[in-house]
Amino acid sequence: MKWEEIAKELTQPTDSKIVLLVMDGLGGLPVNGQTELEAAHKPNLDETARRGICGLTDPVFPGITPGSGPAHLALFGYDPLYYQLGRGILEAMGTGVEVGRDDVVARGNFATIRDGVVVDRRAGRISTEENQRLCHLLNQNLKEIESIKITLYPGKEHRFVLKLSGSGLSDALTDADPQKEGKPAVPANPLTSEADFTARVVNKFLEELRLLLKDEPKANYALLRGFSKFPSHLPPMSALYKIKPASIANYPMYRGLTRLLGMEVLDVGPATEEIFLVLEKNYEYYNFFYLHYKKTDSTGEDGRYEDKVKAIEEIDKFIPRLWALNPDVLVITSDHSTPSVLKSHSWHPNPFVLVSKYAPADEVSCFTEKECARGWLGRFPSLQAMPLMLAHALKLKKFGA
Amino acid sequence: MKWEEIAKELTQPTDSKIVLLVMDGLGGLPVNGQTELEAAHKPNLDETARRGICGLTDPVFPGITPGSGPAHLALFGYDPLYYQLGRGILEAMGTGVEVGRDDVVARGNFATIRDGVVVDRRAGRISTEENQRLCHLLNQNLKEIESIKITLYPGKEHRFVLKLSGSGLSDALTDADPQKEGKPAVPANPLTSEADFTARVVNKFLEELRLLLKDEPKANYALLRGFSKFPSHLPPMSALYKIKPASIANYPMYRGLTRLLGMEVLDVGPATEEIFLVLEKNYEYYNFFYLHYKKTDSTGEDGRYEDKVKAIEEIDKFIPRLWALNPDVLVITSDHSTPSVLKSHSWHPNPFVLVSKYAPADEVSCFTEKECARGWLGRFPSLQAMPLMLAHALKLKKFGA
Numbered sequence: 001m002k003w004e005e006i007a008k009e010l011t012q013p014t015d016s017k018i019v020l021l022v023m024d025g026l027g028g029l030p031v032n033g034q035t036e037l038e039a040a041h042k043p044n045l046d047e048t049a050r051r052g053i054c055g056l057t058d059p060v061f062p063g064i065t066p067g068s069g070p071a072h073l074a075l076f077g078y079d080p081l082y083y084q085l086g087r088g089i090l091e092a093m094g095t096g097v098e099v100g101r102d103d104v105v106a107r108g109n110f111a112t113i114r115d116g117v118v119v120d121r122r123a124g125r126i127s128t129e130e131n132q133r134l135c136h137l138l139n140q141n142l143k144e145i146e147s148i149k150i151t152l153y154p155g156k157e158h159r160f161v162l163k164l165s166g167s168g169l170s171d172a173l174t175d176a177d178p179q180k181e182g183k184p185a186v187p188a189n190p191l192t193s194e195a196d197f198t199a200r201v202v203n204k205f206l207e208e209l210r211l212l213l214k215d216e217p218k219a220n221y222a223l224l225r226g227f228s229k230f231p232s233h234l235p236p237m238s239a240l241y242k243i244k245p246a247s248i249a250n251y252p253m254y255r256g257l258t259r260l261l262g263m264e265v266l267d268v269g270p271a272t273e274e275i276f277l278v279l280e281k282n283y284e285y286y287n288f289f290y291l292h293y294k295k296t297d298s299t300g301e302d303g304r305y306e307d308k309v310k311a312i313e314e315i316d317k318f319i320p321r322l323w324a325l326n327p328d329v330l331v332i333t334s335d336h337s338t339p340s341v342l343k344s345h346s347w348h349p350n351p352f353v354l355v356s357k358y359a360p361a362d363e364v365s366c367f368t369e370k371e372c373a374r375g376w377l378g379r380f381p382s383l384q385a386m387p388l389m390l391a392h393a394l395k396l397k398k399f400g401a
Numbered sequence: 402m403k404w405e406e407i408a409k410e411l412t413q414p415t416d417s418k419i420v421l422l423v424m425d426g427l428g429g430l431p432v433n434g435q436t437e438l439e440a441a442h443k444p445n446l447d448e449t450a451r452r453g454i455c456g457l458t459d460p461v462f463p464g465i466t467p468g469s470g471p472a473h474l475a476l477f478g479y480d481p482l483y484y485q486l487g488r489g490i491l492e493a494m495g496t497g498v499e500v501g502r503d504d505v506v507a508r509g510n511f512a513t514i515r516d517g518v519v520v521d522r523r524a525g526r527i528s529t530e531e532n533q534r535l536c537h538l539l540n541q542n543l544k545e546i547e548s549i550k551i552t553l554y555p556g557k558e559h560r561f562v563l564k565l566s567g568s569g570l571s572d573a574l575t576d577a578d579p580q581k582e583g584k585p586a587v588p589a590n591p592l593t594s595e596a597d598f599t600a601r602v603v604n605k606f607l608e609e610l611r612l613l614l615k616d617e618p619k620a621n622y623a624l625l626r627g628f629s630k631f632p633s634h635l636p637p638m639s640a641l642y643k644i645k646p647a648s649i650a651n652y653p654m655y656r657g658l659t660r661l662l663g664m665e666v667l668d669v670g671p672a673t674e675e676i677f678l679v680l681e682k683n684y685e686y687y688n689f690f691y692l693h694y695k696k697t698d699s700t701g702e703d704g705r706y707e708d709k710v711k712a713i714e715e716i717d718k719f720i721p722r723l724w725a726l727n728p729d730v731l732v733i734t735s736d737h738s739t740p741s742v743l744k745s746h747s748w749h750p751n752p753f754v755l756v757s758k759y760a761p762a763d764e765v766s767c768f769t770e771k772e773c774a775r776g777w778l779g780r781f782p783s784l785q786a787m788p789l790m791l792a793h794a795l796k797l798k799k800f801g802a
Contacts, residue, residue, distance in 0.1 A: 001482040006465065358743070360431050362774065376771070378780035380463060387464025391748040398746055399461055400468035400481065401491045 003077060003387065004240060006399065013242040016328035016393040019279070019289045020385075022075065023315065024068070025297030025338025027348045027369055031305050036296075036340060037351065037368045040312035044319035045367040048332055052355035054364040055377025057385060059336050065347040069093075071335035072257055076237060076290075077386030085260075086171065086228025088161070093256025095161045097153050099230050104169045104198060106227045108152070108160040109177075110134060110219035113210075116184050121177075122158045123219040134219055135160055142208050145201050162224060164202070169229070170195035176206060177223035188224060198227075236262025237288070241390060246285070248278050249292035258290060272314055276321045283325055300338030301345075308340050329393045330355040331385065332367070349379060356392035404478060404788065405641060407800065414643040417729035417794040420680070420690045421786075423476065424716065425469070426698025426739025428749045428770055432706050437697075437741060438752065438769045441713035445720035449733055450768040453756035456778025457770070458786060460737050466748045472736035473658055477638060477691075478787030486661075487572065487629025489562070494657025496562045498554050500631050505570045505599060507628045509553070509561040510578075511535060511620035514611075517585050522578075523559040524620040535620055536561055543609050549602050563625060565603070570630070571596035577607060578624035589625060603628075637663025638689070642791060647686070649679050650693035659691060673715055677722045684726055701739030702746075709741050730794045731756040732786065733768070750780060757793035 028036040058064075059071040060080050069090050070080030088105040099105055110131065112120035126134075135154040142150055148166035155161065172191040178184060187206070190199040202224065213220045237245045239262070247258035247265045255265050264286065268278045275291050283289075295311035322330055337348035351372040353364075362376040373379070377388075390396045429437040459465075460472040461481050470491055471481030493506040500506055511532065513521035527535075536553040543551055549567035556562065573592040579585060588607070591600040603625065614621045638646045640663070648659035648666045656666050665687065669679045676692050684690075696712035723731055738749040752773040754765075763777040774780070778789075791797045 001485070003462075006482075010465075358430060358747075358749075360436070360771075362771070376457075376774040376780075377463075378457075378774075380780070384463045387462065387748075389464075391464035391466065396464060396466060396748070398466045398468050400471035400485065401488065 003079070003383065004235065007077065007240045010397045010399060011240070011242045011390060011395055012397055014393065014395050015287065016395065017283075017287045017289070018243070018329040018389050018393050019291065019322055019325065019327040019331070020075070020389065021291040021293065021322065021332045022072070023293045023296045023312070023332065023334050025300045025336060025345065026312075026334035027337030027339070027346070027350050028300065028308065029339035029341050029348070031341060035369055036300070036305060036308040036312060038370070040309045040316070042312055042316040042367065044316045045312070045332065046365060048319060048330070048355060049353050049367040049371065050365045051361055052330070052353040053359040053362050053377055054372040054375025055352045056349035056369070056372050056375075056379045057333060057352050057382040058349050058379065059382045061381065062349070063347050065345050066336050067345070068253060068335060069257060071382070072254070074382035075333070075335060075385050076261060077240065077383060078234065078261070079383060083231070083234060085231055087226025088171070088228035089231065090253075091155070091159075091226070092153075092161045092163065093260070094253040095153050095155050096252030096256070097161050097163060099163070100165065101230050101232060102165070102167060102169060104164045104171050104227055104229055106162045106224040108162045109223045110158045110160070111221045111223050112218050113185055113221040118178055118181055118183060118185055118221070118223070120218070121181055121223060125157045126219050128154065128156050130219070131155070131158060131160060134213070134216070138209060138212060141212055142205065145204050145208070146197075148201050150205060158219070162205075164198070168197050170198045171227040171229040173199055173202065173227040175223075175225040176202060177225050185221060188227070231260060234260055238262055241288070241386070241395065243288040243395070244286045245288040245290065246282055247290045247292075248275055249290070250274070251292065251294050254292045263290065273318060276318045280321065280325070296334070297338045300340050301343060303340050303343040305340035328356060329389050331389055333385065350382070352377060352385070354388060354392060358392050404480070404784065405636065408478065408641045408788075411798045411800055412641070412643045412791060412796055413798055415794065415796050416688065417796060418684070418688045418690070419644070419730040419790050419794050420692065420723055420726065420728040420732070421476070421790065422692040422694065422723065422733045423473070424694045424697045424713070424733065424735050426701045426737060426746065427713075427735035428738030428740070428747070428751050429701065429709065430740035430742050430749070432742060436770055437701070437706060437709040437713060439771070441710045441717070443713055443717040443768065445717045446713070446733065446768040447766060449720060449731070449756060450754050450772065451766045452762055453731070453754040454760040454763050454778055455765040455768075455773040455776025456753045457750035457773050457776075457780045458734060458753050458783040459750050459780065460783045462782065463750070464748050466746050467737050468746070469654060469736060470658060472783070473655065475783035476734070476736060476786050477662055478641065478784060479635065479662070480784060484632065484635060486632055488627025489572070489629035490632065491654070492556070492627065493562045493564065494661070495654040496554050496556050497653035497657070498562050498564060499660075500564070501566060502631050502633060503566065503568060503570060505565045505572050505628055505630055507563045507625040509563045510624045511559045511561070512622045512624050513619050514586055514622040519579055519582055519584060519586055519622070519624070521619070522582055522624060526558045527620050529555065529557050531620070532556070532559060532561060535614070535617070539610060539613060542613055543606065546602050546605050546609070547598075551606060559620070563606075565599070569598050571599045572628040572630040574600055574603065574628040576624075576626040577603060578626050586622060586624075589628065632661060635661055639663055642689070642787070642796065644689040644796070645687045646689040646691065647683055648691045648693075649676055650691070651675070652693065652695050655693045664691065674719060677719045681722065681726070697735070698739045701741050702744060704741050704744040706741035729757060730790050732790055734786065751783070753778060753786070755789060755793060759793050759795075
C-alpha cells in the first residue's frame with residue numbers, strides 16, 4: 001500500500017493551517033570552516049529551530065542529487081522515483097509555458113545543418129534576442145498544421161519550447177535529434193500507432209521551419225527532444241490530502257510545477273517581502289501554503305558564497321511574520337542543497353524544522369546542517385515531510401484498528 | 402527480497418531467549434513541560450536505558466497514527482502496510498472470539514428498522530445487558546442455516562460479533578448495511594461466485610433474525626459489516642523465525658492477534674504482577690516472550706495524565722524481575738504513542754531500549770522520548786525491531802557470502 005492510497009483514505013478536511021517555506025538550495029558546504037547557514041546572522045531562523053523539532057531530509061535517497069522537479073515532488077508527498085516528469089514538460093514549466101491537458105510540448109534547440117547533416121547542435125549559441133526574433137518569425141508564419149496550433153516560446157540562447165495544441169495528440173515520439181554532430185537530421189518517429197498523426201505534424205513542422213529559416217546563417221534548423229504531455233497521472237493535492245493549497249512562488253518552474261499539482265498559483269513579485277505580503281493577504285482563503293525563496297539557490301549555483309549568506313540574512317528578517325500568523329504547522333526547509341563551492345545542486349541532506357503545538361521542542365537552537373543532524377526528527381526522506389505536516393495539523397486519521 | 406524471505410532463510414533455532422515488554426501507548430506529550438515518562442519516578446526503566454541501547458521507532462511511517470493491530474504487527478516483523486486485517490477479524494479478536502481457519506466473522510450492530518428502512522443504526526445504543534439478552538435469544542433459536550453454525554457474541558452496547566462456522570464459506574461479501582440512516586436495509590452481496598453460498602446464508606440469517614426480533618421496541622434488526630476470514634496468508638512466527646513464542650497479554654485484542662501469529666497464548670490475570678509471574682513460571686518452556694501492559698494506553702486514551710504517570714511507576718517496580726531472568730535480549734518499548742493531551746493514539750515515535758551483551762550501552766540514562774532520541778539506534782521503523790532482537794540473540798545467520 002502506497003502513501004497516496006493511505007493519504008486518500010486517512011486525510012480529513014480541517015480548518016488547521018500549514019505553512020511550508022522552501023528556501024531553495026539552502027544546504028551548503030564549509031568555506032573557511034563555515035557553511036553559508038553557519039556564517040549567516042539569522043536570529044529568527046535560529047529561534048524557529050529553538051521552538052520546533054528539527055531533522056535532515058534526503059530528497060530522493062542519500063547520495064542522489066535531485067533536480068528541482070523531483071526534489072519538490074518529494075516535499076509535496078509525491079514519490080519522485082515514481083512520478084517522473086518528461087523533459088519537455090519541465091522545460092515548458094521553466095520557460096513559463098502553460099500546458100493544457102491535451103497539449104504536447106518538446107524542448108527545442110536551434111541548430112545548424114549543411115546538406116542535411118547537423119553541424120552545430122546549438123547554432124553557435126545564438127543570442128537570446130536572436131532566438132526571440134526567430135521564434136517570432138516562426139510563430140507569425142507557421143501557425144497551424146493539420147488543425148494543430150503551433151507555438152514556439154523562446155528560452156535562453158539557442159533553446160526554445162515547442163507547444164502543439166489540438167486534439168488527437170500523443171507524446172509517444174522519438175527525439176527528432178541525431179544526438180551527435182556530423183550526423184544527418186532525423187525525423188520524430190511514432191512509438192505507437194496513436195502517435196502517427198503527431199509524428200506527421202511534427203515532421204511537417206520541421207520541413208516548413210527549414211524552408212522559413214533557409215537563409216539564416218546559423219540557426220537554419222531545429223532539433224526537438226523530450227516530447228511530453230501534461231502528466232495526467234499526477235493526482236491533485238486537494239484530492240490526495242483534502243486541503244486547499246496555495247503556491248507563492250515567483251519563478252516559472254515552481255509556479256508551473258505547483259500548478260501541475262493543482263495548487264492555486266498566486267501572483268507574487270520578485271521582492272522577498274512580496275512572499276510574505278501575498279501570504280498575509282491570502283491567509284484566510286487557503287489552508288496549505290507553499291512559499292518559495294529562490295535566492296539561496298541562485299547564489300549557490302553561481303558560487304557566490306557571500307551572496308548566499310546575505311540571501312539567508314535577507315529572508316531571516318521576515319520570519320517573525322510567519323510566527324505572527326500562528327499557523328498550526330510551520331515548516332522551514334529546502335528542496336535540495338546547493339553548496340557555493342560546488343556551484344550546483346548536491347546530494348547533501350536539507351535542514352528541516354517543524355513547529356507545532358504537538359511537536360515538543362528538541363534541543364536544537366541553531367538552524368544549521370550540523371545542528372539539524374541532532375534534531376529529534378533524525379534523518380528522513382523528504383517524502384515523509386508531507387505526512388508529518390498533515391499529522392501535526394491533525395489532518396490524518398488512524399490507520400487500522 | 403522482503404524481510405520475511407530473509408528471515409525464513411537466515412534464522413536459526415537457538416536456546417537464547419528474548420523478552421519483549423510492550424507498554425501500550427507509552428509515548429506522550431508534555432503537560433507543564435513534562436511528558437508522562439518524564440514526570441514518572443521510574444528508576445528501573447532508567448537503569449534499563451542505562452544498560453542498553455536506545456532509539457525511537459515509527460510503527461507505520463512518520464506521521465501515521467496506527468491502530469493497535471498494525472502497530473503490533475510491525476513490532477513482530479510483519480509489514481503493516483501489507484498485512485491488513487479485516488475489520489471483522491479485529492472486532493472478533495477484541496471481543497475474545499476464537500476464529501478458526503474456515504470461519505467467517507463480521508461486526509454486527511443491533512439496529513432499528515421501520516417499514517424496511519433503517520431509522521437507527523445503533524438501536525438507540527441499547528445497554529450491554531440488553532445486547533447479551535438478544536444474543537442469547539438468537540443463539541438459542543438460530544443455531545444453524547444450511548449446515549453452517551451461527552454464533553453471536555455480544556460486545557458493548559449495540560455491538561456484537563457474528564461467527565459462521567462450516568465449510569465452503571467465503572468472506573468476499575459486501576456489507577449488509579446501507580451505511581446511512583433513512584435508507585432501506587440491504588442484503589450482503591457476493592463479490593465473487595465463491596461467495597454466493599455465504600451470501601445466501603447471511604441473508605437467511607438476517608431474515609430469521611428479523612422474525613425473531615420483530616416485537617423488540619428498538620433492536621428489531623441488525624447490520625453486518627467487514628466480513629472476514631482468518632488471515633491465512635499470515636505466516637506463523639515459529640515458521641518465520643524458528644522460535645517458540647509465548648504471549649502474555651490479558652486483553653482479548655492482543656491475545657487474539659498473537660494467536661493469529663501462532664504464539665502460545667498463556668493465561669494471565671489483570672493484575673500487573675501477573676505478567677511477571679506468568680513469565681517466570683513459563684520461562685523455561687519458550688524462547689520468545691511478548692508481555693503486554695495495557696494501563697499506559699487506557700489512561701492515555703482517557704486523558705488521565707496523572708494516572709498514566711502512575712501506570713508507568715507501577716510497572717517500573719517489576720522491571721528488576723526481568724533483569725533477574727537475564728534474557729539474552731530484553732526490549733522495552735511501545736506499539737504506538739497515546740499522549741494524554743490528545744486522548745488518542747498518535748503518530749509520535751516510541752521510546753525503545755534493547756539490552757544484550759552484544760549491544761554496548763549508549764549514553765542514554767533516562768527512559769524518555771527525548772533521551773531515546775539521542776540513542777545509538779536512532780529513529781527506525783518498528784518493522785526493524787524483530788531483526789534487531791533476533792540478531793542480538795544470535796538467531797540470524799550471515800546474509801550472502
